[in-house]
Structure formats: structure tokens, C-alpha cells
Amino acid sequence: xxxxxxxxxxxxxxxxxxxxxxxxxxxxxxxxxxxxxxxxxxxxxxxxxxxxxxxxxxxxxxxxxxxxxxxxxxxxxxxxxxxxxxxxxxxxxxxxxxxxxxxxxxxxxxxxxxxxxxxxxxxxxxxxxxxxxxxxxxxxxxxxxxxxxxxxxxxx
Amino acid sequence: xxxxxxxxxxxxxxxxxxxxxxxxxxxxxxxxxxxxxxxxxxxxxxxxxxxxxxxxxxxxxxxxxxxxxxxxxxxxxxxxxxxxxxxxxxxxxxxxxxxxxxxxxxxxxxxxxxxxxxxxxxxxxxxxxxxxxxxxxxxxxxxxxxxxxxxxxxxxxxxxxxxxxxxxxxxxxxxxxxxxxxxxxxxxxxxxxxxxxxx
Numbered sequence: 282x283x284x285x286x287x288x289x290x291x292x293x294x295x296x297x298x299x300x301x302x303x304x305x306x307x308x309x310x311x312x313x314x315x316x317x318x319x320x321x322x323x324x325x326x327x328x329x330x331x332x333x334x335x336x337x338x339x340x341x342x343x344x345x346x347x348x349x350x351x352x353x354x355x356x357x358x359x360x361x362x363x364x365x366x367x368x369x370x371x372x373x374x375x376x377x378x379x380x381x382x383x384x385x386x387x388x389x390x391x392x393x394x395x396x397x398x399x400x401x402x403x404x405x406x407x408x409x410x411x412x413x414x415x416x417x418x419x420x421x422x423x424x425x426x427x428x429x430x431x432x433x434x435x436x437x
Numbered sequence: 438x439x440x441x442x443x444x445x446x447x448x449x450x451x452x453x454x455x456x457x458x459x460x461x462x463x464x465x466x467x468x469x470x471x472x473x474x475x476x477x478x479x480x481x482x483x484x485x486x487x488x489x490x491x492x493x494x495x496x497x498x499x500x501x502x503x504x505x506x507x508x509x510x511x512x513x514x515x516x517x518x519x520x521x522x523x524x525x526x527x528x529x530x531x532x533x534x535x536x537x538x539x540x541x542x543x544x545x546x547x548x549x550x551x552x553x554x555x556x557x558x559x560x561x562x563x564x565x566x567x568x569x570x571x572x573x574x575x576x577x578x579x580x581x582x583x584x585x586x587x588x589x590x591x592x593x594x595x596x597x598x599x600x601x602x603x604x605x606x607x608x609x610x611x612x613x614x615x616x617x618x619x620x621x622x623x624x625x626x627x628x629x630x631x632x633x634x635x636x
Contacts, residue, residue, distance in 0.1 A: 288442040316449055316512070316531020330512065331482045334496045338484075341528040342493075413583045417628040418441050418448065419505035427623055428500030430509070434473055435616050 285321045292319035295404035298387065303397040306365070309333055309382040310405075313341065318379070336337030336382040340369055357398070359391050367395045372402045375409040439534045439630055440476050448507045450626050451532055452512065452619075456539035457549040458518035461578040464609040465539065466497045469619065470610065473499060485576055491517040494529045499561070504627060511623070519552065527560045535572040535626040537618055539609075540597060542579045542587040547596060554597055571602045572608070572625030576618045581608035 283300075287293045300308050300321045307322030309329065315337035335413055339358070347354045357370035368383040368391060374396060381401070383394050431437075439527050454462040463483070476623045479498035481573040495515040504507065514533075516526040530536075538557065540550040558568045577593045588596070591608045598604050603621040608616025 286442075286445065288440060288444075290543060307604070312440070312532060314451055316451065316532070318440070328480050330479055330498045331496065334494075334514075336484065338493060341531070342525070345524055346529065396586070408559065410563055417632060418439075419507060419627060421631045423504050423631055424506045424624065426629060427501070428620070431616065431620050431623065434477055434499070434501060435470065436474075437616070 282325070283322055285319075286317075286324075287319040289318070291408040291410055292405070294320075295401055297409055298404065298407050299397055299401040302400070303383070303385065303394045305383045305385045305394060307384040309336070311337060311380050311382065312355075313337060313378055313380060322384070332382060336367075336369055337380055340371060340380050357392075357395070361391065366391060366394075368398070370398060372405070374402075376403050376412060379395045379405075438459060438534070439454075439626065441496045441520070442631070446507045447466045448504070448630065449512065450510070450534040451512050452537065452622055452626065453530055453533040453537045454539055455526070455530070455553070456474040456514065456518055457546065458520070459580055460518060460539045460546070460550075460553075461607075461609040462518060462539045463491055463495050463606075464578075465537070465576070465615050465618070466515060467496050468540065468609055468615045469499065469513065469613045471495055474627060477502075490519065491515055491553050492522070493525050501623070504576065505631075512620075515565040520552075523556065523560070526556070527563065530557075530560055531564060533571065535574075535622045537622050538573055538597075539576045540593060540607075542577045542593060543582065543589050544586060547588065550593075550597055563601040572629065573600070574605065574618060574621040574625065576605050576607045576609075576614060578607045578609050578614075579599040580606040580610060581613070 296319050309317055311317050311333045314372040315334040317333045344354050353421050359368050370381050372379050385394055456462055474531045478499045482496040484493035497513040499511045514529050516529045560570050578591050606612045607614055
């Protein structure tokens with residue numbers, strides 16, 4: 282079953298369109314630090330947080346290798362397996378640099394993913410609203426709840 | 438910056454355990470992994486060498502519970518402590534919402550601790566981040582070793598804690614101080630979310 286989770290609503294439509302058009306199984310949009318901003322597809326088959334952490338590490342280290350050999354950067358990389366392939370790419374957005382991790386199966390092709398990825402970058406750029414200044418998210422007296430949560434986490 | 442999902446009311450924060458090689462960063466995560474209920478943690482991912490030294494990072498997602506109506510998740514990372522892995526340390530450090538500096542309390546490791554702390558400062562600065570603005574706590578690990586081999590928390594505070602940040606004595610192998618350290622950094626990270634963003 283496919284599912285969608287987005288941190289901000291503007292990410293939803295471009296992402297869902299991309300996954301449908303590219304025939305991807307799963308796509309994650311994440312920050313360079315590996316935090317997932319949006320996900321769509323068959324997420325139950327993948328440990329999403331681990332995949333995002335590993336994907337961002339691959340992109341970051343590839344970027345550094347590019348710098349070592351005098352390249353500006355490699356915008357995308359692809360690994361093709363027997364049943365699945367992964368496509369990892371960087372993109373510039375009004376919110377700064379973002380990363381995409383696309384998992385596709387035998388019912389798609391890397392060419393198709395690449396083709397529609399260009400559209401995804403454009404669509405996200407158009408959909409992105411200006412960033413609002415951050416307001417306090419949690420109450421100032423959060424310590425009691427934090428202490429309770431941690432105590433239950435550690436069985437104390 | 439911490440990720441806040443207002444629709445699903447979720448907060449995700451990245452905490453990085455930093456410090457010299459063999460100071461006990463991975464040990465902290467392994468202890469947490471071992472004592473936290475399975476439904477409150479994800480899979481621990483370790484990219485290590487064949488001799489179990491951290492090559493890239495360890496990663497452990499944790500679900501703290503509900504804070505101010507937000508389901509709060511922490512993603513714990515460690516960096517490789519060995520000097521020659523600085524490039525990967527920088528990559529793991531990017532986007533950190535809080536840092537735990539794990540110092541080795543052994544007296545003979547003091548120079549390594551100082552060097553690693555300076556390295557943390559330099560790597561943050563390279564990303565345009567002033568270490569004074571990052572939520573940071575210190576953990577003085579291996580306090581269970583014989584007294585003649587280690588420095589006391591007060592001595593380590595004198596040598597390392599020039600910012601006067603919260604510091605915690607610990608024995609990560611046995612679990613002492615691990616909880617207190619995580620609690621300390623959690624408070625600092627979440628405190629930021631209860632404040633207005635600077636203009």
C-alpha cells in the first residue's frame with residue numbers, strides 16, 4: 282500500500298506526481314543532514330529513517346570525492362540491482378539544497394526516473410512558498426514532559 | 438535545524454556524539470539501544486570497519502514520546518573518532534541540532550580530548566557555525582577506571598569545559614551517566630524550540 286507523509290503541504294503534489302510518472306516504488310525528499318521532508322510510495326518495505334541517513338551520507342561523501350578530483354559535484358548517481366535500483370540526486374530549491382532518494386523496480390527505468398526528476402525539481406521550485414520566521418514550537422515548561430518521556434524510555 | 442511537522446505534530450532532532458577515538462561514542466548508542474523498548478527505537482545502523490571501529494557513523498533513531506503535543510524523535514549519530522577520518526566527521530556533523538562531546542577521562546588521553554574539541558570547533562566553523570551557538574554537553578566517560586589513571590570531573594571541567602556547559606561523569610559500558618547525558622542535551626535542544634527564532 283502506498284502512503285504519503287510530508288512535513289509541509291507544498292511538497293505533496295509534486296512528489297506524488299513524480300512517483301506516478303516515473304513509476305518509482307518509493308521516493309524520499311530530504312535535507313542534506315538526512316532528515317526526511319517528504320516520502321511517497323511503498324514505505325513499509327524500507328526503513329525510511331535509516332535509508333535517509335545512509336542516502337545523505339552517500340551524497341555527501343560523493344560530493345567530497347568530486348571536490349577532491351576538481352569536479353563541481355556529481356548531481357546524481359544510480360545503482361542498479363537485480364530487482365531494484367536506487368537513484369540519488371541533489372537539487373537546488375528555494376529552501377536550499379535538498380536530496381532525493383528514489384527506489385524503483387523492474388517496472389521502471391533509470392532513464393524514466395532521470396527524465397521526470399527534472400520535472401520534480403521544477404515543480405518543487407514553483408510550489409515552494411516563502412519561508413516564514415520560526416515561532417516557538419513547544420511550551421517553555423517542557424521539562425516535566427521530557428523527564429517523564431525519558432524516564433519511561435529508560436524504564437526508570 | 439530541528440524538523441517540525443505541524444500536520445502530523447512531529448519533531449525530529451539530530452544529535453551527534455563527537456569525541457576522540459575509543460572514547461565511547463558508539464558505546465553510548467549501544468547502551469541506549471539495549472535498554473530502550475523495541476517499539477521506541479528504530480534499527481541501529483553501524484558503518485564500521487572489520488575491527489568494529491566506526492568508519493562513517495552509527496545511527497540510532499529514538500522516539501522520546503509526546504512533548505507539548507508533538508511526537509518527538511531524536512536521531513542519534515556518532516562520528517568516527519580517529520584523526521584521519523575528519524572528512525567523514527564533517528559530513529556527519531552537518532545539520533546537527535545538538536552535540537554530545539564524549540571525552541575519555543584517562544589522564545593520558547587529555548591531549549586527544551583537547552585536539553578533538555578543537556577539531557569540533559574548526560569543523561563547525563567551516564560550516565559557518567559558531568560552536569557557542571550549538572547546544573553542547575560534555576560527557577566524561579570511563580570514570581569507572583582506577584582513580585590513578587583518570588582525571589576527576591572537576592579536573593576535566595578545568596581542561597575542557599571553558600564554556601561552562603553541562604557536563605556528566607559516565608561509564609557508558611555500564612550505562613552510568615548515559616541517560617543523564619541524553620537528558621542534558623535533549624533539554625538544550627528542545628529549549629531552542631520553545632524560543633523565538635533570532636531575527
